[in-house]
Amino acid sequence: MFKKLLSVFTLIVSTLFFSVPSMADVDYRLPSNIQPTFQKINLKVDPDKPDYSGSTMIDITVSGSADKIGFYQIDLVIDKAELISGDTRLPMTVSAGDYHMNWASTGDTITAGKYKLALTFHGKVNTSSDGMYLSTFEDRNYIFTQFEDMHARRAFPSFDEPSFKIPYQLTISSPEKNTVLSNTLVAKRSVADGWQTVTFNKTKPMPTYIVAYAIGEFDSAPIEGLSIPGHIYTPKGKADKTKFIATHTAEILKALESYFGAAYPFEKVDFIAVPNFTHGAMENAGLITYRDSYLLLGDNPRLTERTGPLNVVAHELAHMWYGNLVTMAWWDDLWLNEAFASWMSGKVMVKLYPELNTVNNLVQEGAFPEDALPTTRPIKKVVREAADVMDGLGLNYSKGESILLMVENLIGEENFQKGIQQYIKDRSWKNAEASDLWRALGAVSDIDLPAMMKTYIEQPGYALINFGENGQVTQERYLLSDEGNKKQVWQVPLSVKYKLNGKVEHMAVTLTQPSQMISKLSEAEWVYPDAGALGYFRWNIPAAQLDALLNDTDKLSSREKKSFINNIGALFTAGKVSLQEQFKALAVLANDSDPMVVRTVFSRIGQLDYLVDDSNRELYARFVEKMALPWFKELGTVEKEGESDDLIKLRYSVFSLLSRTSHNKQVLATARQLSESYLKDANSVPASLAGNAMAMVARHSGQQWFTTLEDAFKATTDARVKGTIGRGFYFEQPELITKALDLNLTDYVTPANVIYGLYYASGRMDDKTLMYQWLVKNFEALTQKMPAYHIAHMPQYVSSSCSVGNITLAKDFYKERMEKFEGMARSFEVMLQSSHQCVELKGKYQADFTEFLKAQ
Structure with a gap:
């Protein structure tokens, strides 16, 4: 996934690793003495109807004896349960237990042997995007599934644990107009009275979470160059936008087969473009589902728009092994x-x-x-x-x-x-x-x-490696405050690059103790402890070595320079270097010849916006303009033939930072021109520029521009375009912010995308009072629409802040709500900790930051 x-x-x-109970009998897992070996699932589903029905037959083996047989289900009605042994069918009563388990009993002891558990059931199709759910797109209804992590039990009764890895066989009945898909190829199909019944081939052994099916009026395009059948399925009328992904899938699959030294293990590889998807993609065996924006890219997307989709395809296909x-x-x-x-x-x-x-x-x-x-x-x-x-x-x-x-x-x-x-x-x-x-x-x-x-x-966090002038190397947990245990120890493999007697040398050493002596490093002019930038740790060297390293950055690779920028930013945040030391490093590397390094500098400057409020906002804007406007004038906003991916992304970063902070008339005029061009033709402007451009125009506009964006947002069904326009609702007027929030409750925003609208709205508010007023009024509607995962994580998405006042608002809002939703209390805890840390950092550094800005 x-x-x-x-x-x-x-x-x-x-x-050796973690004292987690094994499969054995713990209260949150099914007992180990009853093992499923095969499951048949029959479903009758009409995407145009809210209800569906089904039956399942699960072959089981009972070891020893049992009083009852457990299985999982959520929100299903079990109409009938039977235990079958040969020709004997024993009726069973079913009762609910903890952790979504149901317990079926015959009233007598079930002796060791092989049985079939037969269940008949019915339920309602989910309307968010968990389990088996409805997705409406361009006035057509589709059924999709998302069973990871524990959602197969929402669609049919099962032994819904990954250790129960068995074959499945699905038979699905649906109106004849629909295409019905599942993990395997179709074994047989019959049609009667306007309904079709499709039976699929038996699957290989697999866990429930990668069982999948889809029902609807799909179009498709073949994936060429495969040794097994493969298609990309899309909502009606969208198959012509799949050429780019179809072209590259075969070479990705072949690269994976080569690496693993094993052929692709399933009988087909189909992709589906899903209009309403909580996550990015899901590795269902033979039937991989994707957010539609990852597949519907057309023939030749821009260079910078290729990385995400190609990476997701490779990620999901890697899961096949x-x-x-x-x-x-x-x-x-x-x-x-x-x-x-x-x-x-x-x-x-x-x-x-x-x-x-x-x-x-x-x-x-x-x-x-x-x-x-x-x-x-x-x-x-x-x-x-x-x-x-x-x-x-x-x-x-x-x-x-x-x-x-x-x-x-x-x-x-x-x-x-x-x-x-x-x-x-x-x-x-x-x-x-x-x-x-x-x-x-x-x-x-x-x-x-x-x-x-x-x-x-087995332990959280990571090490901060401190290098002393005498060669003493110590480790502690990297933390932003004194709260927490800093005395943790890791086994840290160091690949040290250092300069000694004018020559750059390398040393490999593994730290295993809180303190170790590496005497040779005491003589070094400078030390770079993470050659290749592959380490999972932060590092700190003496001030004199830091100065020497900054005078010798040409001895570092671009990757190492990029890591250096991030590392010194982390040291500043942790109070290990001063603001001035951080900006000295940024100033040196801002002149690097590699656009990737310069882009990292601008990214770090943007990350300091938590130190910005009304007291220094204009100072910060002028500082950003001083740094970024020369690049903006040099790079412009039009891609040139032969430009590298990194140079193009530098252009995007420069414009993004200026669009969020600057009031420069030239930048604003450019933003208006880009916005208008994009709204006329979405292919005319890169999405990364267009989203920031529309947001900048919104900061300087009112109702008329809101109406323009709203009309364009409602008019498109292209997920990429809709997402780009959605980022543009960056208005400052309370009534327009409220209207933008209200849009999330309409059918123009899918359940899986509601969280984006809330996130963008909340992120632009220094004072979140308006946000919480809206949430109080609309919380019930939100929680009925949003996927469970997003509801649980709402505190982190919506309520993270750098303000004591906002923290108080969050506490008041969630105190009576978070216990009603699984996972929300934990998300609230994480949000609260990160927000308190931000407040602490702002109190510690803002005055110095303001003085620095004044000096610029």
Whole structure:
């Protein structure tokens, strides 16, 4: 699964590893003495009707004896339950238990043996985007599924745990006009009385969370160059927009087959463009679902618009091996599932698309902010329910991928690949735990991976490595305040680049203690502790070495310079370097010849906007103009033939920063021109420029511009265009902010996209009083429309702030609401901690920041 939202928002086994109960009998899992072996599912679904019905037959094996048989379901009505043994059918009574379990009993002891559990049921189609849900697009109704993590139980009764990995066979009845899709090819189809009944081939063994089906009036386009059947399915009339993805899918799949040393494991590979999708994509075996914006790109999208979609396709296809062919035993290892797919997609992107320069992505930077909070939990943790799975979900991807990159760097690419291939071979069609992977990788290296990994996955946070002038190297937990345990210890592999006697040298060393002596470094002119910028840690060197390094930045790669900028920003935030030291470094690297490095400088300047309020807003705007206007005049807003991806992105970053802060007449005039061009023809202006341009115009406009944007927003069904226009509702007038919020409750915004509108509206408010007034009035309507995942995470998306007043408003709003929604209390806790830290940082640094701005 690809969690796109968490990259948008600025927020995220064996006994060797974590003392998590095994599959054995814990109260939040089904008992281990009853094992399913095969399940048939029959459904009767009309996308135009709110109700549906179904039946299922589950083959089970009972070991020993049992008083009852458990299964999962949510919001279904069980009409009939029977236990079948040979020709004997025993009626069963069903009662509800904890954790969505139902318990079926015959009234007598069920002896050891093989049985069939037969259930007949009915329910209502979900209208958000969890389980089996309705999506209405251009006046047609479609049915889609999203079963990860614990949502298959919303569609049909099942043994909804990843360790119950069995074959399934689906039969779906639906009106004849619809196309019916599932994980496998169609075995047979019959039609009678305007209805069709479609039976699909039996699946390979797989967990419930990657079972999938879709029903509706789809169009399709073939994916050429595959050894198995493949199509991209779209809502009616959109198949002509799939050429770009269809063109590149085969080469991505071949690259993955080559790396794993194993053929694609399923009988087909279909993609579906979904108009209403909570997340980014989902790796259902043979039937991968995507937000439609990832697939409907046309023939030739802009260079900068390719990275995200190609990366998501590679991520989901990587899951076919890691996640689907080999499946985690329980949700506590979801972090590894997603980390591996993210790591693998990154490798594919570097190999196939070097022009996109993803080799210089610093994955760890996406994890560091959330992982610095005292409230952050380890990525491997006890999981009892869906909210536990989703807690810190972004870290599963970013921190997990960073750890795998570090391990690969340690043992070498060739050895890492050998270990992975053996792991896939050994665990195919089975379940696995993290320890199985470390064992496979340990077999091709001499590193004690279990011991090292324990320090990264079983404890939260990451190390700050301090280098003393005498060669003393110490580690502590990186935190923004004294709250929390700083005395944690990691096994930190350092790749140290240093300058000694005028010569740049390298040293590899692993820190295992709170303090270690590396005497040779005491003589160095400067030390750069993270050569290659692959480390999952922050570092701090003495002031004299920092000055020397700033005079020698040509000895660093562009990737290392980019990491250096982020690192010194983190040191400033933690109070380890002064504001002046940070800006000295930014000034040096702002003149770098690599546009990627310069873009990172502008990104860091933009991240300081938490120190901006009415007291220094104009000073900050003038400082940004001083830094960015020369680049704006040089780069303009029109792409030129042959420009690199990084130069184009620098143009976007410069304009983005100016559009958010500046009142410059030339910039505003350009924003108006770009906005008007985009609204006439969305292909005429890059979306990254258009969204910022429309937002800048909104800051300087009123009702007339609001009406223009609203009309354009309502008129389009193109998800990319709608998303771009949605970012433009950046009005400052209370009545227009309210109107923009109201738009989220209309049918023009899908349930999965409501959270974006709330996020953008909240982000522009220094005082969130208006936001909470609106939320109080509309909370019930919101929670009826939004997916459960978004409801649970509303505090982080909507309420994060840097204001004591806003924190008080948040406390008042959530105190009676958060216990009613699974996961919301945890999200509130994270939001509160990050907001308090922001308030503390603002109090600590704002005066110095204002004085610095005055001096400029």
